[in-house]
Every structure is written in C-alpha cells, then in structure tokens.
Amino acid sequence: MQFLAPDTVEEALRLLSDRGDLRVLAGGTDVMIQRMTGQLPRSESLLYIGGLADLRGVSRSNGMIRIGALTTHRDLRCDRTIVTHLPSFAEAAATVGGWQTQAVGTIGGNLCNASPAADLAPPILVADATMVVSAADAPMRIPADRFFVDRRRTALPAGQILLEIEVPAPPEDTWESYLKVGRRGAMEVALVGLAARFSMVGNRITTARLAVCSVAPTPRRLRHAEEALTGSTLDEEAAAEAARRATEEVDPIDDQRATATYRRMLVGRLIRKAARLARQSLEIR
Amino acid sequence: MTQELSMEVNGIRRTVEVAGDEVLLDTLRDRLYLTGTKRGCDEGECGACTVIVDGAPVHSCIFPALAAEGAEVRTVEGLAGSAGRLNPLQRAFVDQAAVQCGFCTPGFLMTLTALLETNSSASDCEVDDAIAGNICRCTGYTAIRAAVRSLVREGGA
Numbered sequence: 001m002q003f004l005a006p007d008t009v010e011e012a013l014r015l016l017s018d019r020g021d022l023r024v025l026a027g028g029t030d031v032m033i034q035r036m037t038g039q040l041p042r043s044e045s046l047l048y049i050g051g052l053a054d055l056r057g058v059s060r061s062n063g064m065i066r067i068g069a070l071t072t073h074r075d076l077r078c079d080r081t082i083v084t085h086l087p088s089f090a091e092a093a094a095t096v097g098g099w100q101t102q103a104v105g106t107i108g109g110n111l112c113n114a115s116p117a118a119d120l121a122p123p124i125l126v127a128d129a130t131m132v133v134s135a136a137d138a139p140m141r142i143p144a145d146r147f148f149v150d151r152r153r154t155a156l157p158a159g160q161i162l163l164e165i166e167v168p169a170p171p172e173d174t175w176e177s178y179l180k181v182g183r184r185g186a187m188e189v190a191l192v193g194l195a196a197r198f199s200m201v202g203n204r205i206t207t208a209r210l211a212v213c214s215v216a217p218t219p220r221r222l223r224h225a226e227e228a229l230t231g232s233t234l235d236e237e238a239a240a241e242a243a244r245r246a247t248e249e250v251d252p253i254d255d256q257r258a259t260a261t262y263r264r265m266l267v268g269r270l271i272r273k274a275a276r277l278a279r280q281s282l283e284i285r
Numbered sequence: 286m287t288q289e290l291s292m293e294v295n296g297i298r299r300t301v302e303v304a305g306d307e308v309l310l311d312t313l314r315d316r317l318y319l320t321g322t323k324r325g326c327d328e329g330e331c332g333a334c335t336v337i338v339d340g341a342p343v344h345s346c347i348f349p350a351l352a353a354e355g356a357e358v359r360t361v362e363g364l365a366g367s368a369g370r371l372n373p374l375q376r377a378f379v380d381q382a383a384v385q386c387g388f389c390t391p392g393f394l395m396t397l398t399a400l401l402e403t404n405s406s407a408s409d410c411e412v413d414d415a416i417a418g419n420i421c422r423c424t425g426y427t428a429i430r431a432a433v434r435s436l437v438r439e440g441g442a
Binding site: 001002003005025028029032033035036037042045046048050051074097098099100101103104185186187 | 286288305306308327328329330332335341342343344347348349351352354396399414415416417418419
C-alpha cells in the first residue's frame, strides 16, 4: 500500500480517477481504526487530503454559510459564525470524542463515513444543508436529506470527494440545538443524538425541524413529529404528540450500548426537552 | 514498501523511513526510541499516546505518521529542560501527587501543555473539557486538576 498526499484538490481528484484502490483519508480518526480492526482492507492505499487548506474553514456571504469539508470539529466549536448562527453544529462537534479527536477529525469525514451515530448528521439535516461534491465538470449538489443512503453508505459518487457543506443562514427568531445522550458526558458514541430547530413568527412555530442519529441505519429527519409542532407554541401537548410520533418514525436496534426500547424512549424525552428549552429561549408564552 | 517522513521532533529535524499506513506512535517509539509516549488502548480512546502536532494534541496511536510530514511534533521527552530539570507543569504534577502508576501521565502532560499554551488561565471547567480524551485510572482527576490550578494561580504556566 502507498500513502499519497497530494498538494491540491485537482491533484487529489486526478489520483482518484487514475487509480481504483484509494481510500480517502481526512483526519483518520475513523478510517485508521477501521483499518486496524479489519473493517477496511489494509491493502488499500491511502489518499491523504487532510492537509488541503482550501477545503478547511468557514465563510459567510449572501445569506449562505459555507463549511469546508476539512473543517475540524475543533474549528467548528470555536468558530464565531458557527457558534452564533449554527449552534447545533458547534454543540455536536463538541461531543465528538475528546480534544485529540476534535483537533484532527473533520466534518466531511464524519459525514462521509456515514456512521449511523454521526454527530454532525442531525445538524446538517435540520439546517437544510447542501453537500457540494466534486464532479467531472462543475461541482454537484446533493441535498443533505438525500446524502445518507444506508449504514456507512452515502450518495457520494465513486472517485469524488465532498468539497463543502452549504448552509442557508437561519432566519431571525430561530432556536436550534444538538442534544445527545451517552452513558457518560465525554468520549461517547451517541445512544441517541437529536438536532432540533424551531423558527418562530409572532408566537407560533412556523418551521419545526427534528433529526436524529443512532436510531436507524442512517441519520434521519422526523417529519411526522415535525408536523405535530408546526403551528404550535411548543406547548406540552404538542411536544407529547411529537414525541409519540417520533417513537414510531425511528427504527433502533439493540446493541452493546443500549436496547432499542431505551433508545425509542430517549427520542421522545429529547424532543420534549428540546421543545421546553426552545420555548424558554424564544420566550413563547 | 516504506516512504520517507521528515518532521521536527522536539526541535530536532528527523528523517525516517516509515510504512505507508504506520501510525505516529510506532514511529516515535520503535524508530526514534522515544518511548515516553505510551500505548494504552491503541484505538484513540484513552489518551496515553497523546503528542502535540503543530500545536494540537493528537492521539498518536491512530494518527498517520506520514500526515506529520513537515510538522512540528512534541513528545513528553521535550518537556524537561537541560539536565532533566522538570518544567513547571511536570513539577506541579509531582508536588500535587498527580501521578500514581504514571502510565497516563505523558498523555496528560501533553494535552495540558497544549491547553496552557493557548489559555494560561484555564478554569477547572476548561481543564476538564481539555482532558476529556485522557483517562486516568489511579488518581482520579482531582490531583491533576489541582496541579494545573497551582500553576494558573502562580501565573507560572
């Protein structure tokens, strides 16, 4: 096997199209472990893109926030634009491993790995993000809710890489958060992760968005639960109905971390918690 | 097949031949004989293998060695001054009895070095957040936190 470290995005894409045996490597916090544990073949050569500065960083223009695919979790949790406008991204990034993981792990790696527990997936789903992906001519755009195809499978075409994530800046009077339950506070894979976003006009919720990880083969939106909150004041009754619907929308499994029953219960609890927090924060009466 | 890796380790330029998918921990321990960095869980969970790469703490057990090409790498061997004089953080660990079996200590020292260099007045809460990726099974974390606090109080970090 070989370790290839191209200096530019163009060179990386050329190498990818020339050779069929390359595994794209960003921070490596997932891929290296998968290689060591035999989930990925060690014969594969590595295409290390982690050093491509062009794909790292956050920018904002024309109501659009752009997050380079190689922006690290540490970058996200410290970036002013993200903390101010997309706090669920910062909160999710802050729950990925410890500092050592956050310093090298990237948002693009987290999303392209497509673990059912990917912490950054629920935030991009509630933010109506667009995945900007390399293509032969012009970059291709994939809506976030079509990106996750199956457990560890994405809509990213073979031989292409994720370039950036494009997120519309949220409207005024929007609250969003990422709530995660693990067995302990730090260094934990989510038993359930929930991103919630509520936008309000007057005293009513005009847009409700809920997305979860760790309760199905892919991260997913909870559209029926969202509908129960749209037009509401995030009152207890609406939240309880959303929670009830959500438990029917998820498809968790029993594994070494938790039972399906417990996960289903957590989804409902987290939705009610999110509604309560948002109601306080948005000062809905 | 090996590939050439050139990096600065504790201020000294080192060039070594490494395997394509070698992790930095193996390069440091088995090729450069810097065995102060410990192999604990070997899967990026426990933090015993923490070293600093270009200012950031990383788990060297899962960090691709060749990703350190051209980088500045610091290990626990680089902390003490001449004639093995302990630096203030190491001294504080001794004074506060923040060491028991010692296996996790190099990792804690490196994570906390990275923290104190960016935030010399770190609060307990910031310390806790910084060391979330380092596990100690002997002392617990109180003495380690006290060591940092003694430095922050003295302004000697």
